[in-house]
Amino acid sequence: MGPVLAGVLQLLALTAALALAYKPLGTYMAKVYSSKRHLRVEKWIYRGIGADPDTEMRWPAYLRGVLAFSLVGVLFLYALQRLQGVLPGSLGFASIDPDQAFNTAVSFVTNTNWQSYYGEQAMGHVVQTAGLAVQNFVSAAVGMAVAVALVRGFARSRTGELGNFWADLVRGVVRILVPLAFVAAIVLVACGVIQNFSGIHEVGQFMGGTQQWNGGAVASQEAIKEVGTNGGGYFNANSAHPFENPTPFSNLFEIFLILLIPFSITRTFGLMVGSVKQGYAILATMTTIWLGFVALMMWTEFSHHGPAFELANGALEGKEVRFGVGSSSIFAVSTTLTSTGAVDSFHSSFTGLGGGITMLGMMLGEIAPGGVGSGLYGMLIMAIIAVFIAGLMVGRTPEYLGKKIGSREIKLAACYILITPALVLVFTAFAMALPTPANSMTNSGAHGFSEILYAYTSGANNNGSAFAGLNADTQWFNTTIGLAMLLGRFLPMVFVLALAGSLAEQKPVPATAGTLRTDKPLYTGLLVGTIIIITGLTYFPALALGPLAEGLA
Numbered sequence: 001m002g003p004v005l006a007g008v009l010q011l012l013a014l015t016a017a018l019a020l021a022y023k024p025l026g027t028y029m030a031k032v033y034s035s036k037r038h039l040r041v042e043k044w045i046y047r048g049i050g051a052d053p054d055t056e057m058r059w060p061a062y063l064r065g066v067l068a069f070s071l072v073g074v075l076f077l078y079a080l081q082r083l084q085g086v087l088p089g090s091l092g093f094a095s096i097d098p099d100q101a102f103n104t105a106v107s108f109v110t111n112t113n114w115q116s117y118y119g120e121q122a123m124g125h126v127v128q129t130a131g132l133a134v135q136n137f138v139s140a141a142v143g144m145a146v147a148v149a150l151v152r153g154f155a156r157s158r159t160g161e162l163g164n165f166w167a168d169l170v171r172g173v174v175r176i177l178v179p180l181a182f183v184a185a186i187v188l189v190a191c192g193v194i195q196n197f198s199g200i201h202e203v204g205q206f207m208g209g210t211q212q213w214n215g216g217a218v219a220s221q222e223a224i225k226e227v228g229t230n231g232g233g234y235f236n237a238n239s240a241h242p243f244e245n246p247t248p249f250s251n252l253f254e255i256f257l258i259l260l261i262p263f264s265i266t267r268t269f270g271l272m273v274g275s276v277k278q279g280y281a282i283l284a285t286m287t288t289i290w291l292g293f294v295a296l297m298m299w300t301e302f303s304h305h306g307p308a309f310e311l312a313n314g315a316l317e318g319k320e321v322r323f324g325v326g327s328s329s330i331f332a333v334s335t336t337l338t339s340t341g342a343v344d345s346f347h348s349s350f351t352g353l354g355g356g357i358t359m360l361g362m363m364l365g366e367i368a369p370g371g372v373g374s375g376l377y378g379m380l381i382m383a384i385i386a387v388f389i390a391g392l393m394v395g396r397t398p399e400y401l402g403k404k405i406g407s408r409e410i411k412l413a414a415c416y417i418l419i420t421p422a423l424v425l426v427f428t429a430f431a432m433a434l435p436t437p438a439n440s441m442t443n444s445g446a447h448g449f450s451e452i453l454y455a456y457t458s459g460a461n462n463n464g465s466a467f468a469g470l471n472a473d474t475q476w477f478n479t480t481i482g483l484a485m486l487l488g489r490f491l492p493m494v495f496v497l498a499l500a501g502s503l504a505e506q507k508p509v510p511a512t513a514g515t516l517r518t519d520k521p522l523y524t525g526l527l528v529g530t531i532i533i534i535t536g537l538t539y540f541p542a543l544a545l546g547p548l549a550e551g552l553a
Contacts, residue, residue, distance in 0.1 A: 004302055007326015010252055011294060014330065017256050018263055025260065026267025026279070032175045033148045033168060034272065042170050053167035058160040059501030062149055065165035066142060066493060070109050073135060077105040080131045081123075090124035091200055091214055103478040108135035110489035111143055111371060113225070113232030113341050113464040114481060116473040120214055120235045125197050132232060133221045137181070140228030141172035143339075143373030146493050147265065148272075150377045153500030154401045155273045157508050160501050176261075177228060184223035184257055191250035194243045195219040218243055226257035229371040231341025231464040239331070239344040240320050251323050251344055255331055258340050262286075262369030265376050273401055277519035282379055284524045289368035289531065290337055293361055297329040300354040300551075318349020318468075329354075336361035339371030341464025348442075348451065348469040355467070356547025359454055362461045363539045364531055365420065371462065377496050383518070384413045384499075386530040390516050390523075399515055402508040409502055416495040421538045423460040423484050428453050428542065430480075437476050442469040446553070450546035455481060460488035 038046070038053060046053050057065065080087075081096035081104060096104065100116060107114040108131070117123070123132070145168035152162050189195050198215030218234045222244050225232060235241040245251055263283065270279020302325055319328040328345040335342050336358040347358045361368075367378040384400055388410050391398030398405040405413075431437040431452050441448040447469070454467040459481040466472070472481065517523060 003324055003326055004298070006324060007298055007302075007329065010327055011330055014252060014256060014259075018259055021260060022264050022267060022283075025264040027271065029176060029261075029265060029268040030271040032171050033163075033268070035171075038167075039174065042167075042174055045170050045174075046166065049166065051164075051166035053164050053170070055164055056161035057164055059149070059162055059497040062162050062165045063494060063497045065169075066146065066497075067490065069138075069165075069169065070142065070490070073109040073138065074105045077108060077131045077135060078102060080127055081105065084124055084127050087124065087126045089126045089197070093122055093124050096122065099475045099478040100473060103482040104132075106482045106485050107464065108132050108230075108232060109139055110462050110485045111139040111228070111230060111339060111374070112459060112462040112485045112489070113230045114459055114466070114472075114485065115232055115236075115464070116478055116481075118236040119233055120216075125216060128221065128234065129217050133217070133224065136221065136224040136228050136230040136232070137173050137177050138169070140177060140224070140230065140372045141169050143371055144172045144176070144261075144265070145169050145373065146496055147373035147376040148268075150380060150496055150500040150503075151269050151272045153503035154380075154403060156504045157506060160505050162497070162500050162504060177224065180227045180257075180260070181220070181224040184227055184253075185220045187253060188219040188222055188250060191253070192242075192246035193219040193222055193250065213243075222254070223257070225342060226254045226340065227261065227372075229258060229262065229338045229340040229375075231335065231339075233342065239342045240346070245344055248323060248327060251327055251331065254342070254344075255327075255334050258334050258338055258342070259290075259369060261372045262338055262375045265373070266369075269376060269380075275401075275519065278401065281519045281524055281527075282376070282383070284521070285527045285531075286367070286369040286375070286379065288524070288528055289364070290333065293333045293337060293357060293368075294330055297333050297354055297357050298326060300351050300357065301325050301329050318346035320344060332358055333361060335465055336463060337364070337366060337368045337370070339366045339374055339462045339464070341458065343465050343468075346468040347454070347465065348447075348467040352446075352547050352549075352551030352553070355450060355454075356543055356551060358465075359450070359457055359543065359547060360535070360539070362457045362463050363421075363424075363543075364535050365417070366461050366463060367531070374462065378416075378492075381413050381416045381496070381499075382531050382534075383527060384409060385417065385534070386523070386527045387516060387518065388413075389530060390526060394514075394516075396514055399509055400518060402511070403503045403506050404509055409499060412495045412499040412502070416492050416499075417534065419491045419495075420460050420488050423488050424453070424456045424539075425542060427456045427460070427480050427484055431456070431476070434476075437474075440471040440474055440477065442471070446546050446549040450550065453542055453546050456484055459484040462489050 081101040085095040149162040196215040200214040239245040266279045266283040270276040331344045365378045387398040451470040
């Protein structure tokens with residue numbers, strides 16, 4: 001079997017598995033967020049945090065809950081890292097420096113999981129399990145809660161109430177993420193992923209000396225890392241490391257976990273707004289972009305010219321031979337079109353155009369299918385922009401799901417789509433203009449520029465993957481990427497929740513003969529075109545200086 005055919009067959013198998021899981025999981029999540037009943041363990045949690053889960057919140061109160069909870073998470077994780085040197089189970093590792101502790105705390109609380117450190121050489125068992133793994137659960141649940149609040153904004157009328165943040169948060173963790181991660185961890189252990197609390201071992205000979213490896217609760221963290229679209233690896237090599245991802249099957253299974261909730265939540269959306277067809281329209285948009293990017297990536301990585309590429313049947317540099325070009329291409333696209341950040345190959349070693357595809361996937365806003373929760377609310381913002389453009393073309397007030405899209409709604413949507421590009425381009429410009437940050441680049445020219453552009457694109461879009469050529473463990477990058485992650489996570493949430501509150505206050509508008517049908521293929525095509533055009537107009541000059549210049553050279 002040729003490598004191209006193997007890649008295509010893996011893509012078909014992955015698509016079939018996602019299709020089988022779509023309806024049951026999407027329906028289950030809709031029931032979770034619509035339920036009026038509280039489980040016993042959930043009641044214990046509510047008592048412990050002093051929350052009343054039955055109190056409805058307007059958008060400012062919901063936002064305060066999101067920000068307060070996230071702030072506590074940042075402070076706790078920062079303190080845990082700074083105290084690591086005196087904690088048990090530290091494996092002898094010292095406390096983390098202030099700038100790196102800030103960067104890491106922000107990274108995991110914002111669901112970015114950017115890592116400027118070597119995981120197996122910096123973090124002990126306590127920080128990994130009590131700090132990073134816990135944030136993998138709760139940061140994902142925060143994103144899902146905000147998405148559900150926006151969906152309720154479309155579904156409700158004549159009220160500004162969006163539900164209860166604490167109930168949405170706890171249910172997301174207890175009823176969705178924990179069960180899925182538990183099953184996934186068992187499968188990963190069966191595949192050979194390690195799960196222990198052993199210390200550091202010296203193994204074999206390496207370059208004339210011994211090599212050290214430490215164990216850890218890897219399978220359990222790997223499971224929620226993928227299910228929650230987090231991405232932070234226990235080891236520096238991330239999902240290219242055999243302790244995290246040992247076999248071709250585990251590799252495909254991890255891709256499945258990454259895409260599982262982001263695709264399935266479109267059915268949750270359809271059920272909660274009372275129209276499954278609307279969920280299918282959003283799903284079709286996400287699937288079209290995802291499949292298109294996978295096809296482009298496979299083409300660039302299999303068809304690049306040169307003797308080395310032809311002998312290897314593809315661009316194998318930076319890729320694990322146990323996965324191959326096809327599977328690595330699917331993983332790279334899936335991880336950058338979601339907010340996962342996990343990598344099973346090193347994107348800096350992709351072809352010039354292949355590296356550009358990974359960047360473009362993040363620049364779209366990671367909405368195809370995007371992160372858990374964040375992908376859905378990002379796509380719904382784009383859906384509002386698309387109906388606004390359609391309204392301009394036909395000269396009528398735009399409507400979406402029975403709600404008028406007026407000046408307030410379109411201003412909030414516009415602010416949402418502008419904040420992340422502003423962060424990416426401004427921080428990249430400063431890093432290239434100042435003399436010190438450029439010293440962290442491994443390469444010069446277009447590829448060196450791509451290293452910095454990728455870093456800020458990954459941080460501001462809460463992705464977390466790295467181009468693997470930039471030394472980001474400096475005070476400048478730890479601080480600025482940390483700020484990009486903070487602002488890129490919570491400023492968009494402000495606009496999303498304000499939009500949800502504005503929509504919930506409206507009364508529904510009855511559909512007429514002139515209403516744009518947003519559950520038809522025509523609208524899906526308009527939405528895909530809107531996403532590509534907006535991204536192209538925003539980022540094309542920067543892409544032309546980096547991956548396009550390198551790929552066309």
